[in-house]
Amino acid sequence: MKERLFxxxxxxxxxxxxxxxxxxxxxxxxxxxIWKGLNLVGICQNEKCxxxxxxxxxxxxxxxxxxxxxxxxAQCPMCKxxxxxxxxxxxxxxxxxxxxxxxxxxxxxxxxxxxNQEGIHKNKNDFEVFLSDEKSNRTYVYLTIxxxxxx
Numbered sequence: 836m837k838e839r840l841f842x843x844x845x846x847x848x849x850x851x852x853x854x855x856x857x858x859x860x861x862x863x864x865x866x867x868x869i870w871k872g873l874n875l876v877g878i879c880q881n882e883k884c885x886x887x888x889x890x891x892x893x894x895x896x897x898x899x900x901x902x903x904x905x906x907x908x909a910q911c912p913m914c915k916x917x918x919x920x921x922x923x924x925x926x927x928x929x930x931x932x933x934x935x936x937x938x939x940x941x942x943x944x945x946x947x948x949x950x951n952q953e954g955i956h957k958n959k960n961d962f963e964v965f966l967s968d969e970k971s972n973r974t975y976v977y978l979t980i981x982x983x984x985x986x
Contacts, residue, residue, distance in 0.1 A: 843938075843939060843974040843975055843976050844902060844903050844906060844974070844975050844978065845923070845972050845973070845974055845975075846902060846906070846922075846923060846924070846925075846972060846973060846975055846978060847923055847924035847925065847965040847966070847967045847972055847973070848965065848967040848971050848972060848973050849925075849934050849936075849950060849952060849965050849973075849978075850950070850952070850965075851952075853965045853966055853967045853971070854954075854963055854964070854965055855963070855964055855965075855966050856958075856961045856962070856963055857926075857961055857962055857963075857964055858960060858961045859960060859961065859962070864886070864889070865912075865913065866879070866885070866886040866889060866891040866892065866911065866912050866913050867890070867891065867892050868892060868894075868912065869892055869894075869926060869928050869962045870892075870894035870896060870928065871896065871897075871928050871929045871930060871984070872894065872895060872896040872897045872927070872928065872929075872930045872982045872984070873894075873895040873896065873897070873900065873925055873926075873927060873930070873932070873980060873982045874892045874893065874894050874895065874925060874926045874927070874928065874962075875892070875893045875895060875905070875906065875909045875919070875922050875924075875925050876890060876891070876892055876893075876922065876923060876924050876925070876926070876964075877890070877891060877893060877906075877909055877919030877920060877921055877922035877923070878890060878891070878919060878920040878921050879891050879911040879913065879914065879916070879919060879920075880916075880918060880919070880920050881911060881914045881916045883914065884911055884913050884914035884916065885913055885914075886911055886912075886913045886914070891911050891912060891913070891919065892912065892926070893909040893910055893911065893912060893919060893922070894912065895909070895982070896982070897930065897982050897983060897984055898981075898982060899979065899980075899981045899982075900979065900980045900981070900982070901977075901978075901979055902936075902975070902978040902979065902980060903977070903978070905980075906919075906922040909922050923972060924964060924965050924966065924967070925964070925965060925980065926962050926963060926964035926965075927954065927956045927962065927963045927964075927982070928956060928962040928963075929956060929957060929958075929959065929985055930955075930956060930982050930983060930984060930985060931953070931954070931955040931956075931982070931983045931985060932953070932954050932955075932956075932980060932981065932982045932983070933951075933952070933953045933954075933980070933981045934950060934951070934952045934953075934954075934978070934979075934980050935949075935950065935951055935978075935979045935980075935981075936949070936950045936975050936976070936977055936978035936979060937949050937950070937975065937976040937977055938950060938973040938974060938975045938976065938978075939973070939974045939975075939976065947976060950978075955985075957985060
């Protein structure tokens with residue numbers, strides 16, 4: 836059963852135009868480590884954490900994720916506290932994935948569109964991330980991402 840949300844969730848526009856490959860850098864902060872599978876980006880709110888108010892990458896690894904729940908459970912990789920602020924996009928590394936959802940289209944009349952996308956990321960030296968600014972984020976009525984290990 837698809838979980839429809841009353842207000843929806845704000846999240847990156849997950850389409851080929853916003854998908855980019857980024858290379859790893861040796862000088863990235865520990866809280867910006869990308870793991871195999873699904874990774875979410877948000878801001879740590881724990882005042883006692885070394886990554887407080889920093890953009891962190893929260894590893895989710897593999898599985899089927901109802902993003903409404905997953906976003907709220909995403910943890911800072913440093914302090915392991917959930918409740919990251921402004922979880923707005925995701926990245927994939929060495930995995931296959933499928934994205935299924937419905938988002939609201941802005942306009943004169945409230946309209947909904949489906950998203951169904953599949954991808955595979957094999958390269959060890961980079962990762963795929965969906966980069967869109969806050970203005971182009973979508974409001975999803977539901978959003979499910981399935982991530983599998985490569986064989």
